[in-house]
Structure formats: C-alpha cells, structure tokens
Amino acid sequence: MGTAEPSPAQLPPRRLGLTGSIGAGKSTVxxxxxxxxxxxxxxxxxxxxxxxxxxxxxxxxxxFPGTVATGKLDRAALAAQVFGEASRLAQLNAIVHPRVRQRIQALEAQAAQSGARWVVHDVPLLFEGGLDQGMDAVLVVDAPLEQRLKRVVARSGLSREDILARDARQLPAAQKRERATVVLDNSGDLPALERQLETALRQLGIHPAGQSLG
Incomplete structure (x- = not known):
C-alpha cells in the first residue's frame, strides 16, 4: 500500500526571506x-x-565583562566590545545564534500547525549569514543611499559616519538586489510601496490573507 500524501495543513510552510540595507524600510514591509x-x-x-x-x-x-548590569544587558557596552572585532563578534554569535534558531524553529512549527502556507523570515543579515539558502523566495527592500541615511539619522540620532560604517559591513545593496527574487523600491511614498508589495505577493503566489494560491 502507498503512503498517503500529506494534507496542505501538514506540509511545512514555505519560507519568504525579507531583508534590506539599513534604512531601506524592511520594518515597514x-x-x-x-x-x-x-x-x-x-x-x-x-x-x-x-x-x-x-x-x-x-x-x-x-x-564580555561589564556588559550586564542589574540583570540586564547593556547593549551599547556590548556593541562597543564587538563592533569591528571579527573574533569577538563570532564569540557573541556562538552564544546567541543557536538559541535564536531554536526559537525561530519553534515559532515556524507553530505556524505550520495553524495551517500557514508561508512564513516570512525577517533577517537583516540574511545574505551575510547564508540564510537565503534556506528560503523559497527572497524579498529585498531598497532605497537610494542618501534617502536611507536621512531616515536612520532622523530615527536614531546616529551620525552619517556611524551609519555608513554599519552599512559598509553589510553586503552592498546592489548585490542584494541581484540575489533577490523580488525587489521593492522604497524611494517613494507608502501607497507606492504597498502597490509593489501586492504585485510581489501575486508574483510569488501568496494570497493576501497569508495562504498560497498555488
């Protein structure tokens, strides 16, 4: 006797990677x-x-001595110790990343049990971490550099130099665009971005309510 085919609700959800350079508008998407x-x-x-x-x-x-005070992580102190230090950053990632993966896997399993056909993985360093290899499609949000800089300065108070330094440690925006399944150009207003997103979801076969059309 043959094995019964799994029902759609039993299938693991497909993965849509979402990423973009700093200030591009990934959080908005x-x-x-x-x-x-x-x-x-x-x-x-x-x-x-x-x-x-x-x-x-x-x-x-x-x-990283001095980064935890009264039971809370001092993120600025931690960033000061690891920023630009590859070995220290690798040490931090070795502590944090396995636990993040466990949490993400558990949440994805919950989504599958609820019948989700697609799950979006919002990951700033999707390409840099090689996580795009596990995605069924990748959505990249982009905008011109000067526009991105203005947005980040306005919301964070960081200097242009600080933002440029962080941007330089990511994969260049042009390379992200090349590796994307779909690119959203967030140089316009919100309605323009929403129209692009609706087109992208149709192109990928994703129903607006989160269910696959395919």
Missing part, C-alpha cells in the same frame, strides 16, 4: 505583511528575547 495575515518571524526580536534569559546573560557577562 514587515508590518505590511503582518497586516495581510502572514506570520513574520523577526530575527532581531528573537535575539533580544534570548539576551533576556538569565543563563545567556551569565554567559555574556563572562565573555
């Missing part, structure tokens, strides 16, 4: 996708939650 009923797994949010766990905080304080 993530919010638009959530509003359309898709499950969006935010890697940065999960990393923040991981670094609130007491066991992780203990490891971080041991590896």
């Amino acid at each position: 993530a919010a638009l996708l959530r509003a359309r009923g898709l499950t969006v797994l935010d890697a940065d949010e999960q990393a923040r939650l991981v670094t609130e766990e007491p066991a992780v905080l203990a490891q971080l304080e041991a590896a």
Whole structure:
C-alpha cells in the first residue's frame, strides 16, 4: 500500500526571506505583511528575547565583562566590545545564534500547525549569514543611499559616519538586489510601496490573507 500524501495543513510552510540595507524600510514591509495575515518571524526580536534569559546573560557577562548590569544587558557596552572585532563578534554569535534558531524553529512549527502556507523570515543579515539558502523566495527592500541615511539619522540620532560604517559591513545593496527574487523600491511614498508589495505577493503566489494560491 502507498503512503498517503500529506494534507496542505501538514506540509511545512514555505519560507519568504525579507531583508534590506539599513534604512531601506524592511520594518515597514514587515508590518505590511503582518497586516495581510502572514506570520513574520523577526530575527532581531528573537535575539533580544534570548539576551533576556538569565543563563545567556551569565554567559555574556563572562565573555564580555561589564556588559550586564542589574540583570540586564547593556547593549551599547556590548556593541562597543564587538563592533569591528571579527573574533569577538563570532564569540557573541556562538552564544546567541543557536538559541535564536531554536526559537525561530519553534515559532515556524507553530505556524505550520495553524495551517500557514508561508512564513516570512525577517533577517537583516540574511545574505551575510547564508540564510537565503534556506528560503523559497527572497524579498529585498531598497532605497537610494542618501534617502536611507536621512531616515536612520532622523530615527536614531546616529551620525552619517556611524551609519555608513554599519552599512559598509553589510553586503552592498546592489548585490542584494541581484540575489533577490523580488525587489521593492522604497524611494517613494507608502501607497507606492504597498502597490509593489501586492504585485510581489501575486508574483510569488501568496494570497493576501497569508495562504498560497498555488
């Protein structure tokens, strides 16, 4: 006797990677996708939650003295110790990333149980971390450099030099565009971005309510 084919609800969800250079508008697109009923797994949010766990905080304080105070992570102090230091950053990633992956896998399993056909993985360093290899499609949000700089300065207070330094440590925007399944140009207004997103979802076969059309 043959094995029964799994029902659509039993199939693992397909993965849509979402990424973009600093200031491109990735968070805006993530919010638009959530509003359309898709499950969006935010890697940065999960990393923040991981670094609130007491066991992780203990490891971080041991590896990076002076970065934990009164049971909370001093993110600025940690950034000062690892920024631009490849070996220190690798040490940090070795502590945090495995736990982030576990949380993401658990959330993806929950989405599958609820019948989601697609799950969005919102990952700033999707290409840099090689995570695009595990995606069924990749959506890249982009905008001109000067426009991105203005946005980040306005919301963060960082200097142009700081933002440019961070941007330089990411894969160049042009290369992200080349490797994308679909590119959203966020140089215009929100309605223009929404129109592009609707077209992208249709192109990928994703129903606005989060269910595959295919």
